[in-house]
Amino acid sequence: MSRAAVKVTVPAGHVFIEEGSAAHDFFNVTGGTVKLFKSLPDGRRQITGFVGVGHFLGLAVSDHYAFGAESVEQVQLCRFSRTKLETLMEEFPSIERRLLAEAANELVAAQDQMLLLGRKTAHERVASFLCGRLVEKYGECMPPAADIFLPMTRADIADFLGLTVETVSRTFSRLRREHLIGAGAGQDIHIPSVSRLEAIGSGDG
Helix, strand or coil, X not given: CHHHCEEEEECXXXXXXXXXXXXXXXXXXXXXXXXXXXXXXCCCEEEEXXXXXXXXXXXXCCCECCCEEEECCCEEEEEEEHHHXXXXXXXXXXXXXXXXXXXXXXXXXXXXXXXXHHCCCHHHHHXXXXXXXXXXXXXXXXXXXXXXXXXXXXXXXXXXXXXXHHHHHHHHHHHHHCCCCEECCCCCEEECCHHHHHHHHCCCC
């Protein structure tokens, strides 16, 4: 599959998928963090998610991209031509399986986001967000305690969670007072008890 890929490095803050533009390529994230967004009629943008290494972007069966994508930090991508997608799927059946898995994951993520914005408190939303970053990093092999790096700004987190920047900052301070998060190495956030944070995020805390 690597034979069909063009390796691309995208600097931080660069939009490499324009919502509504012709979907000539799809991408696999091999390094860094990407934020996904939808454009609103009044010109504003709503962040709909953050994705990292291993995620495919632009695989949906549509002639135009249904979302925009911007690099949060420097990002490494493998770019593939969509005109070669059918040939690639014949040569690598795993791509078709991955396409179906990505579609299923997007549906679950959309449902989770609806719950996040519709029912959860600010405390629960921020805890859920941190748990999501843990899943992004560790998958199913979750350690009892962990460190995570958050390259996105507080404003981006607030946009994604449907909160104000001030509320996000206050909530992070509350989580620190409750010893649910602390300072990790460098710019990392340390989570001393993943299970406690998960309980807060699920509304059981």
